[in-house]
Amino acid sequence: MTDAAKRSRTNPTTVYFSGAPCECAPGETVLDALLRQKPDLAYSCKKGTCLSCILKADGPVPAEAQEGLSPTLAKQGFFLPCLCPPLDGMLIEPAEGKGLFADATIESADQLAAHITRIRLRPNEAFEYEAGQFINMRRDDGLTRSYSLASVPGQDDLLELHIKRLENGIMSNWAADGASVGDAVEIQGPNGSCFYLEGNAGGPLMMIGNGAGLAPLQAIARDALDRGHRGDIHLYHGSRHADGLYMRDELAELASQHANFYYHPCLSGSAVPKGCRRGRAEDVAFGDHQDLKDWHLYLCGYPPMVEAARKTAFLKGASLANILSDAFELRELRIEPRD
Ligand SMILES: Cc1cc2nc3c(=O)[nH]c(=O)nc-3n(C[C@H](O)[C@H](O)[C@H](O)COP(=O)(O)OP(=O)(O)OC[C@H]3O[C@@H](n4cnc5c(N)ncnc54)[C@H](O)[C@@H]3O)c2cc1C
Structure with a gap:
């Protein structure tokens, strides 16, 4: 456990979100503390996997809160509050407007199978990725979820997502019933390292x-x-x-x-x-x-x-x-x- 994590287990600390103080209880992550004050903050897995909760810090960030982020994002101060033990006096800002998300338009939405919706997105700007990586898709109300890319650069013109409908799931039901051609969404990514690696062309x-x-x-x-x-x-x-x-x-x-x-x-x-x-x-x-x-x-x-x-x-x-x-x-x- 890092020194920051040990300290946060014993002493309440105060972090500042957009300038407003937020007291963190001992052992609490920055995300859980912020959610008490701002329940509408975007988050999903709370395990550092999906990156939906990403925020930006002005100043030092505990190393464990940047694990799994690309060096470019980490260098700019982005961090994952779900993995972050609070540092006293930490200055935190929303990630919006910081160039993290890009605009995209829904080009098609159809059913691949009874419970699987295929959404095809056209990014407004060039979007480089490896087949198999994932993006975070944000709706205009801020709801954000992660989806793997089903498309292959060079083979497929659009970004393709396959979204499984879950009972009471907000995004997956919207994708199936509410999303329309022409709708604007925002995308962040590409994320993750689950993609084909060259150098092993003969292996199984x-x-x-x-x-x-x-x-x-x-x-x-x-x-x-x-x-x-x-x-x-x-x-x-x-x-x-x-x-x-x-x-x-x-x-x-x-x-x-x-x-x-x-x-x-x-x-x-x-x-x-x-x-x-x-x-x-x-x-x-x-x-x-x-x-x-x-x-x-x-x-x-x-x-x-x-x-x-x-x-x-x-x-x-x-x-x-x-x-x-x-x-x-x-x-x-x-x-x-x-x-
Ligand atoms: C790296 C990564 C890649 C992913 N890739 C894909 C992908 O390619 N395709 C895909 O379909 N998904 C993918 N997911 C999952 C996806 O991000 C969403 O979590 C999923 O679509 C559900 O979102 P939702 O908003 O529909 O459900 P949410 O509203 O977030 O609900 C989550 C779950 O809670 C259940 N639930 C709802 N209401 C209640 C209640 N009252 N009490 C208890 N439980 C309840 C829902 O049934 C659902 O199972 C990925 C996740 C990660 C982390």
């Missing part, structure tokens, strides 16, 4: 995802093939029900075009139609391949699956450095559950 790749976890994985697979990856690529997509296995035709087509690309649709429910594998994606994948030494793995989607698969892959010989992942962490609703 294993991709495991469930639900909308397919979005980054199919993009990484297409990107890898486009860049001439020669090793085998196994993509395992899991769902409980057949209608969750979206893009089946497209992925089967991709497999027919590339002898080294294998698509494995997996169903964990009781009905398993022809062409699908029975079981959870991670169980099927690890059943197929016992020794993962020299494999590179990509894991995306439901956080408990990602965590369990990471452990299993490591135990089967994969190096931790070769396991890239994005856990789709949801907003923390335990502290302030909605009615």
Whole structure:
């Protein structure tokens, strides 16, 4: 634990948000302290994964509050209040108007499957990214959520998101029912390091995802093939029900075009139609391949699956450095559950 974290466990400290003092209770993060005064501040996972809560500091920032940020953002004083033990006298400003978010327009919104909405965005300015990275999308009321990029630079003209509808989920239901062509949103990113790495063109790749976890994985697979990856690529997509296995035709087509690309649709429910594998994606994948030494793995989607698969892959010989992942962490609703 850093000195700053130790101090904040014992002494109440005062930070200043847009000039207004905010007292932080011992052990509290800057985000939780600020939320008591400003409940409408943007945040989601509170784990440092999604970056939705990013703010800017004028002055020193505890190192742990900038872990996972790009050096450019860290240098400019951006930090994650959800990971930040308060420093007494810390001066904090909103991230708005600081060049972090860029404007984009919704070019299309349609249903890829019963619960998956595809949103295509046209950024107003050039937006460089790697297939599989994620962005934060902010609605005009400030609601911000993270979404992985399903598009591939050089192959797809627009930024593409696959958004799974969740019961009572605010953004995902808006994407499905409320978002219209021409709507303006803001985007921040690209974020994350879950993308294809060159230098291993002959090695095997294993991709495991469930639900909308397919979005980054199919993009990484297409990107890898486009860049001439020669090793085998196994993509395992899991769902409980057949209608969750979206893009089946497209992925089967991709497999027919590339002898080294294998698509494995997996169903964990009781009905398993022809062409699908029975079981959870991670169980099927690890059943197929016992020794993962020299494999590179990509894991995306439901956080408990990602965590369990990471452990299993490591135990089967994969190096931790070769396991890239994005856990789709949801907003923390335990502290302030909605009615
Ligand atoms: C790095 C990263 C990448 C991601 N990529 C994707 C992606 O590509 N596609 C995708 O679909 N998602 C992705 N996510 C998840 C996404 O950011 C959102 O969290 C998700 O879309 C839900 O947002 P929402 O506003 O619809 O739900 P929220 O309103 O934030 O609700 C979150 C959860 O709480 C539940 N809930 C709602 N009301 C209540 C209540 N009263 N009590 C208890 N629980 C309740 C909802 O059902 C939902 O499960 C990603 C997340 C991260 C961190």
